[in-house]
Structures are given as C-alpha cells and as structure tokens.
Amino acid sequence: MQQAISSNETKDTLNPCAVSVREVSGIGPRLSELLGKKGISTVEDALYFLPRTYEDRRTITRIADASGSGLFQTFVGTIKSLGMVAYRGSRKRFFKMTICDASGSITAKWFHFNGRSMMVRFKKNDQVILTGQVKLYGSQKEVLHPEIEILEPGEAESPDLKKMLPVYSETEGLPQKTIRRLIKRIVEEYASTLPDGISETMRRRQNLLGLADALTKIHLPAVDDDFDGLAAGTSEAHRRLIFDELFFLQLGLALRKRSLSYDKRKCYDISNNYHDKLKSYLPFELTASQTRAIADIIGDFKKPCPMNRLLQGDVGSGKTIVALLAAIIVIENGCQAAFMAPTEILAEQHYTQVLLYAEKLGLKAVLLTGSGSRSVKEDIYNDIDEGRVDIVIGTHAIIQEKVSFRNLGLAVIDEQHRFGVRQRATLKKKGCNADILIMTATPIPRTLGLTVYGDLDCSVIDELPPGRVKVTTKLYGERDRKKVYDRIAQEIENQRQVFVVYPLVEESEKIDLKNATDMARTLQNEVFPGYRVGLLHGRMSGEEKERIMAHFKGKQLDILVSTTVVEVGIDVPNASLMVIEHAERFGLSQLHQLRGRVGRGEHPSHCILLAHAGSTGDAVRRLKIIEQTTDGFKIAEEDFNIRGPGEFLGVRQSGMPDLRIARALYDVKTLHAARSEAFRLADEDPEMMLPEHHVTRQVLQERWQGKLELADVG
Numbered sequence: 001m002q003q004a005i006s007s008n009e010t011k012d013t014l015n016p017c018a019v020s021v022r023e024v025s026g027i028g029p030r031l032s033e034l035l036g037k038k039g040i041s042t043v044e045d046a047l048y049f050l051p052r053t054y055e056d057r058r059t060i061t062r063i064a065d066a067s068g069s070g071l072f073q074t075f076v077g078t079i080k081s082l083g084m085v086a087y088r089g090s091r092k093r094f095f096k097m098t099i100c101d102a103s104g105s106i107t108a109k110w111f112h113f114n115g116r117s118m119m120v121r122f123k124k125n126d127q128v129i130l131t132g133q134v135k136l137y138g139s140q141k142e143v144l145h146p147e148i149e150i151l152e153p154g155e156a157e158s159p160d161l162k163k164m165l166p167v168y169s170e171t172e173g174l175p176q177k178t179i180r181r182l183i184k185r186i187v188e189e190y191a192s193t194l195p196d197g198i199s200e201t202m203r204r205r206q207n208l209l210g211l212a213d214a215l216t217k218i219h220l221p222a223v224d225d226d227f228d229g230l231a232a233g234t235s236e237a238h239r240r241l242i243f244d245e246l247f248f249l250q251l252g253l254a255l256r257k258r259s260l261s262y263d264k265r266k267c268y269d270i271s272n273n274y275h276d277k278l279k280s281y282l283p284f285e286l287t288a289s290q291t292r293a294i295a296d297i298i299g300d301f302k303k304p305c306p307m308n309r310l311l312q313g314d315v316g317s318g319k320t321i322v323a324l325l326a327a328i329i330v331i332e333n334g335c336q337a338a339f340m341a342p343t344e345i346l347a348e349q350h351y352t353q354v355l356l357y358a359e360k361l362g363l364k365a366v367l368l369t370g371s372g373s374r375s376v377k378e379d380i381y382n383d384i385d386e387g388r389v390d391i392v393i394g395t396h397a398i399i400q401e402k403v404s405f406r407n408l409g410l411a412v413i414d415e416q417h418r419f420g421v422r423q424r425a426t427l428k429k430k431g432c433n434a435d436i437l438i439m440t441a442t443p444i445p446r447t448l449g450l451t452v453y454g455d456l457d458c459s460v461i462d463e464l465p466p467g468r469v470k471v472t473t474k475l476y477g478e479r480d481r482k483k484v485y486d487r488i489a490q491e492i493e494n495q496r497q498v499f500v501v502y503p504l505v506e507e508s509e510k511i512d513l514k515n516a517t518d519m520a521r522t523l524q525n526e527v528f529p530g531y532r533v534g535l536l537h538g539r540m541s542g543e544e545k546e547r548i549m550a551h552f553k554g555k556q557l558d559i560l561v562s563t564t565v566v567e568v569g570i571d572v573p574n575a576s577l578m579v580i581e582h583a584e585r586f587g588l589s590q591l592h593q594l595r596g597r598v599g600r601g602e603h604p605s606h607c608i609l610l611a612h613a614g615s616t617g618d619a620v621r622r623l624k625i626i627e628q629t630t631d632g633f634k635i636a637e638e639d640f641n642i643r644g645p646g647e648f649l650g651v652r653q654s655g656m657p658d659l660r661i662a663r664a665l666y667d668v669k670t671l672h673a674a675r676s677e678a679f680r681l682a683d684e685d686p687e688m689m690l691p692e693h694h695v696t697r698q699v700l701q702e703r704w705q706g707k708l709e710l711a712d713v714g
C-alpha cells in the first residue's frame with residue numbers, strides 16, 4: 001500500500017534556508033568556497049554548523065588579579081611592545097607582546113606564528129582583548145597562544161564586550177572572527193524562517209525550545225545562558241536539536257513499520273502439533289530464550305499482517321532451530337519458507353541442520369547457491385515454482401529473477417549486516433507479503449538498536465545452550481610467541497584444529513604488520529612443517545574461499561591462516577583454538593565475532609590475543625575488555641563508545657537520513673522521548689493531515705529524501 005509520505009510529492013512550503021550561502025549578503029564566490037570546505041553549502045548547513053566550544057568573556061579580570069589556576073581568563077589592555085624574539089643561542093624565534101592595563105602587565109607569547117601578519121594586524125598602543133591560561137613566574141605573568149582581538153575605539157566600554165563567544169572549527173583563510181561574523185548574520189536573518197517540525201503541542205509536552213530559539217542560543221548565547229551546558233553540548237538548546245534529529249529519524253522508522261502493518265495475510269493456524277513433532281526429534285531442550293523467541297514469533301503469526309522481526313543472539317545461541325520452528329508453522333499453513341545466508345558455506349551449514357529434521361517431518365528442503373549445474377538448477381526452479389519444495393535454503397541466488405515461489409510465506413535472512421534494506425525488499429517481493437525473520441549475531445548496543453533496527457520488532461536470545469564450553473581468552477605479547485606456538489602444537493596433537501587470524505592480506509605501507517600470506521608460508525615451512533597449513537584471504541575468488549573452508553571443515557587442514565573473512569558464521573566444531581595476531585588492530589566487536597568461531601563443539605576452547613610490541617596502553621585496555629567478558633552486548637557498548645556510531649550505522653546508512661549531530665545517538669533519555677513521540681504521532685495522525693503537523697510532514701520529507709519509499713516494499 002502506498003504511504004502518504006513519499007518524496008516525489010510536491011513540496012507545499014519551501015524551506016527558505018535550503019538556498020545556497022551565496023544568497024547571503026556579503027558572501028561571494030571566495031567565501032562560499034571556503035565555507036564549502038567546512039561542508040557548508042546551504043544556509044541551513046550554516047545554521048547547523050555548531051560551535052565546537054565557547055569562549056567565556058563575561059568576566060574581565062584585572063591583570064594584577066591574574067591567577068595561575070589553569071582556568072581561562074580574559075583581560076583587556078593596551079599593547080606596549082611587540083615583536084619577534086630569538087631564543088638564547090638558537091635561530092628559532094617566538095613572537096612576544098607586552099600588554100598593560102591600569103593594574104599591571106602580562107606577556108603573551110606565540111611559538112607558531114606568521115611574523116609579518118602579526119606585525120600587520122597589531123600595532124603598539126592598540127587596545128586588545130585576550131583570553132588564555134596564565135602561568136605565573138614570580139611576579140611575571142605569561143600567557144601562551146591566547147585568543148586575541150583588537151578592540152575598536154569605545155568597544156572596551158560597550159556592554160556588548162562581556163559575553164560568551166562561540167568558537168567554530170576554523171580553516172585556512174577563514175579565521176574565527178570571519179566565521180563568527182558570517183554565522184551571526186545568517187542566524188539573525190534566517191533562523192526564524194527555518195521550518196520548525198516539532199509542533200507546539202509536542203514542544204510544550206517535552207519542554208523544548210523552539211528551533212529558532214535553540215539555534216540562536218547556540219550561536220549567539222546571551223550573558224546569562226548556561227555556559228557549561230553550551231560548552232559540553234548538553235544545554236537546553238542542544239537538547240532541542242538532538243530531540244529534533246532523533247524524532248525525525250524515529251518518525252521515519254515508525255511510518256515504515258506502520259506501512260508494513262498495512263499489508264495483510266491470513267492469520268496462521270498454529271494449533272498443529274508441529275512443536276511436539278519437531279521437538280521430539282530434537283536431541284536437546286530449547287533454552288528459555290529460544291522458547292521466548294518462538295512465542296514472540298507465534299504472536300506475530302496470529303496477527304493478520306506479516307511479521308518483521310529481528311532475532312538477535314550471539315554466535316552459537318541457536319537461532320537456526322528457532323527459524324526452523326517458525327518455518328514449520330508456515331509450511332503447515334500451506335506456504336513455503338526460504339532461508340538466505342550470505343555465503344555458500346553458511347547456506348550449506350543451515351541446509352545440513354535443516355535436513356536433520358526435514359526428512360523425518362516429511363518436508364522437502366533444497367539448497368540453492370551460485371554453484372551447481374544449469375540443468376539441476378532448472379529442476380530446482382521448477383520444483384519451487386510448482387510448490388514441490390517446502391524450504392529453500394541458499395545464498396542471494398534465491399533473490400534472482402529466475403526464482404519464483406509458488407507461495408512464499410516466510411523469508412529468513414541470516415547475518416543481516418551483509419544484506420541491505422533493498423535485498424530484504426526484493427526477497428519480500430518474491431512472496432505475497434511474506435513474513436520476514438532477520439537473524440543477526442552482531443550484538444548492537446541496545447539504544448543504537450532502536451535506531452538501526454527501529455522499524456523491526458526484536459527478540460533477543462541472550463543465553464547459550466547449557467553445557468556449552470566457555471571460550472577462555474588470554475592476552476599475550478610478542479615475547480610469548482614461542483609459548484603460543486607450543487599451544488597451537490598441543491591442540492593439533494589432541495586432534496583439534498586452529499585458526500590464526502591476521503588483519504591484512506598483503507604487506508602494505510605498514511611493514512611492521514605481519515601479513516597472512518607470509519605468515520602462512522613461515523608457519524608451514526619453518527614452524528610446523530609436520531602439520532597442514534591452509535590460507536584464506538579476501539583477495540581469493542569466492543570459489544577458492546569456499547574450497548579452503550570446506551577443506552578445513554573436513555579436517556584436511558590443521559591450521560587455517562586467515563584474514564577476517566573467516567569472521568561470519570562458519571561452524572567448525574573441531575576447531576578449539578583461535579589465535580588473533582595484531583589483536584590491537586581489530587575493533588572489539590570484530591574480536592568478539594572472531595572468537596565466536598571456536599567453542600562450537602564439545603571441546604574446551606581458547607582464544608589467544610597476540611598484541612604487538614608497540615601497542616598503546618589504550619589498545620591493551622581494550623583487549624582486556626575482551627579478555628574479561630564474553631557478553632556481546634557489553635562489548636558492543638564499549639566498542640560503540642570507543643569508535644562512535646559510524647561503523648555501526650554504515651551498514652544501514654543508505655536507508656536512513658544522515659545524522660547532523662552524531663552525539664545524538666548517545667543521548668538515551670532524549671532518544672526514548674523522541675521515539676515515543678514519533679510512534680505516538682505515527683499512530684494518531686500518520687498522514688499528518690492536521691494543520692499543526694504540516695511542517696512536521698515537510699521536514700520529514702526533507703530529512704528522509706525518498707528513503708522512506710522503501711517502506712512500501714519493506
């Protein structure tokens with residue numbers, strides 16, 4: 001069903017701030033080019049170019065009262081002398097100024113300076129205002145690299161002098177004073193014309209400033225504004241902008257989710273005894289989390305609209321069986337199910353697991369990947385088309401045009417981060433409003449999950465099946481290499497297998513980085529001539545990779561040296577040791593994923609993190625987190641704090657608006673408020689027909705720019 005909010009609709013009101021900065025008086029080609037370097041091309045960009053900090057000039061200190069407290073202090077005085085001074089016995093020079101007020105004098109010094117421009121800018125007897133941190137040497141007062149500005153005659157007495165000033169990120173040719181002047185003009189002229197997408201009712205309910213007010217406070221703070229809050233980005237004005245950002249993000253997700261629920265399908269009959277049947281074949285009891293996840297899915301099946309659910313669970317937590325239980329209900333209701341995995345090997349793994357039960361249940365399952373002969377595939381296509389197949393398991397081969405389902409009811413997508421929103425949509429289209437179950441083993445911080453997966457319902461499997469061996473993790477340094485090799489030998493002597501992972505494929509500019517290719521050779525020829533060493537890396541063809549992994553799985557190799565391509569999902573129960581070289585170069589989530597490759601069988605398993613000799617204290621602290629915890633969510637949280645949202649959002653960015661204030665994602669409280677308002681609005685006035693929502697609707701269209709159309713297909 002077509003959503004009311006689509007981008008090709010004509011815009012009813014124009015946003016007067018969507019114009020080029022060239023429209024602003026005083027900004028010509030040169031300035032606009034410089035602003036462009038800062039990412040500012042429109043007036044709106046300029047309004048959202050937020051100060052990186054503030055300078056507090058509200059209190060002018062008498063020079064005699066200057067203290068060496070380390071706090072920033074502001075003085076007003078007259079330049080008594082200025083010029084370049086040579087260091088004793090050196091050709092290096094610094095720039096020095098002596099500045100006096102009625103109470104005393106202070107020396108300002110610059111070590112990085114352009115002497116000529118300093119001499120042009122400043123003259124003896126100029127009156128200046130300067131801010132900086134003072135150092136006391138006896139009765140001598142000194143300030144290094146202060147912010148300094150010349151005062152016009154009379155300016156020193158003006159009440160305008162004592163204020164908080166925004167400090168923007170500068171660029172060559174665009175000094176602070178110029179940026180300030182330009183932004184001030186733009187704020188004064190345009191801020192009030194910017195459409196405010198948060199209705200007054202909502203503003204009152206959430207106690208929010210108006211948009212123009214917030215931007216004005218941020219760029220042109222008044223004397224009595226909250227300096228600390230402004231400088232920390234936590235002021236009321238910032239909160240308003242962050243709310244705004246999160247609200248429109250969530251509103252898009254809410255509408256996307258809502259449009260999915262417009263689709264209809266018959267409610268599934270779940271009275272069949274699938275559960276007992278399949279359960280009687282399972283060699284284990286379901287965990288409480290698995291049972292809960294299935295209950296969630298059954299709840300969705302009872303509704304007359306398709307499911308869109310995310311199943312999150314660490315590697316080995318048993319997501320496949322949950323998906324299979326879901327598939328069986330759908331099949332018993334006369335539909336087909338499809339499982340889509342990102343690689344052939346993962347597809348085969350699922351296929352093997354499904355086959356264990358399918359035959360006993362009298363179901364027909366097929367494997368569909370890129371390889372295999374044409375004629376066999378043609379047969380499979382026919383069987384799928386004519387409904388002789390119940391479950392199709394495969395790679396993206398499943399979403400090819402040639403594949404058509406007789407009646408696709410459920411699409412299960414494994415390892416979601418490899419598939420974009422678009423592929424999901426294509427798979428969904430293969431069925432008539434198919435239910436979608438997405439499985440991911442990539443833990444994501446819970447708050448971020450509300451953004452990245454905000455349009456999906458979510459079930460979490462947060463426990464591993466009982467009796468699962470825990471993977472012990474230990475951090476080693478380069479000098480322990482011999483010990484690590486002994487460890488590897490020991491595992492292989494016990495008939496186990498070992499992964500050794502490297503961060504890079506080939507030697508590049510980072511010569512100190514051991515590369516997988518070299519290392520595989522060394523390990524084979526020099527360290528372990530008696531064992532079988534294989535190599536796997538990202539430059540290999542898909543086929544080659546699959547072949548090597550199959551060899552390793554088939555125990556034809558003892559050691560698999562690999563780059564991170566081994567990261568996702570591969571199941572080798574006999575592998576009991578994972579050695580990660582240059583562990584300091586990996587992100588925490590990635591390390592966690594890698595570690596998940598072992599401990600998948602009944603054998604006690606270990607992960608060795610080898611940190612390079614030059615690792616920083618920070619890197620070692622990060623690695624300690626991995627050493628100490630196996631909680632994927634905790635690790636994801638830490639990783640997110642360290643690396644920021646970019647990495648996490650990258651995967652779905654194409655389907656979402658860009659964030660202007662990345663920090664917004666850390667503001668949990670505002671996120672929840674914005675999300676609940678967004679879902680409330682999507683519920684109460686989804687088409688935003690009420691007059692007070694017209695601007696909201698317009699801003700939504702601008703922010704999402706066509707990306708919401710994906711809502712139509714899921």
Ligand code: ADP
Binds near residue numbers: 316318
């Ligand atoms: P993942 O969540 O990583 O996809 P899988 O579904 O591949 O995990 O399950 C990993 C292994 O655990 C499989 O061999 C599966 O049969 C087994 N398993 C799943 N659920 C349970 C359970 N409740 N008890 C014991 N073993 C289980």
Ligand code: MG
Binds near residue numbers: 316319320414569
């Ligand atoms: Mg899996």
